[in-house]
Amino acid sequence: MEEYEQISLVPDLGGEIEEEDRIRKREEENLVESLLFSLGRSVSVEEIATCLNMGKDGAFLAAERLRERYEERQEGLLIKKLEDRYQMVSHPKTYEGLIRVVKRPQKPVLSDVALETLSIIAYCQPITKVEVERIRGVKSDHAVNRLVEFGLIEEVGRLEAPGRPMLFATTEEFLYRFGVNSLKDLPALPEEVEKLLKEEVTEELKDGFGLEPDEAEATDENTVGEETEETAGEETEEAAREEIEEEQGEVLEEDLRNSTEEEAEEEANAESPET
Secondary structure, three states: OOOOOOOOOOOOHHHHHHHHHHHHHHHHHHHHHHHHHHHOOOEEHHHHHHHHOOOHHHHHHHHHHHHHHHHHHOOOEEEEEEOOEEEEEEOHHHHHHHHHHHOOOOOOOOOHHHHHHHHHHHHHOOEEHHHHHHHHOOOOHHHHHHHHHOOOEEEEEEOOOOOOOEEEEEOHHHHHHHOOOOHHHOOOOOHHHHHHHHHHHHHHHHHHHOOOOOHHHHHHHHHHHHHHHHHHHHHHHHHHHHHHHHHHHHHHHHHHHHHHHHHHHHHHHHHOOOO
16 A cells, blocks of 8 residues: 655744744844944943844843854854953954964053052952052052053042042953953952951041941932932022012002002192182
């Protein structure tokens, strides 16, 4: 008995949907790839979402797929993740060839003093220069200025204390230069060292600024509260002043009206013939 091959007349819709989904995802990855190459810098998930015209979750998934694809290929380029940003970079294995053209790094090697200062800022950020000097035991103006010049640290605000000293923290360039994706990836400090750093910072806040560790934030809130109360008081005084002026205006208007009526009555009496 002959066997006949069964031919399905129903189209394979599942396969078509999967293929369309695969094509769509690849197009998203290609667009992210073009964006990273064109900008030549790290790109945030928000920027990727804008480029893809989609939500942040979808943009994140597209960037992660592209990063994983580059990881699997292990060719000349990689997609590096820095916190919540992505950047296209050269693969470490290409360094030997690249350095023959570049000749030498664009920026000089950090001195031991600069590295020590940078380490303190990285583990205690945000932190003031005075607190850094308290921990190191020596002046750190030059080291801090050099780190700012190299783009490894930046000013992120000011401490609400006498003199309002600048607060410093590490930058995205710091993550890139030291090969970490996030501050959470920094090597853990020995417990005694971490405790010592916290104690030094706390002592400097107390001795140098007269603040408790969490008091700076409270100072901000108090300042806002005082400004609100002052503003409210000024508004109340202004309202009272306007009310008094309004009452005075009504009294003057009433006096003027009465005076006008009396003058008109006197004129009328003067013009009337005597009887």
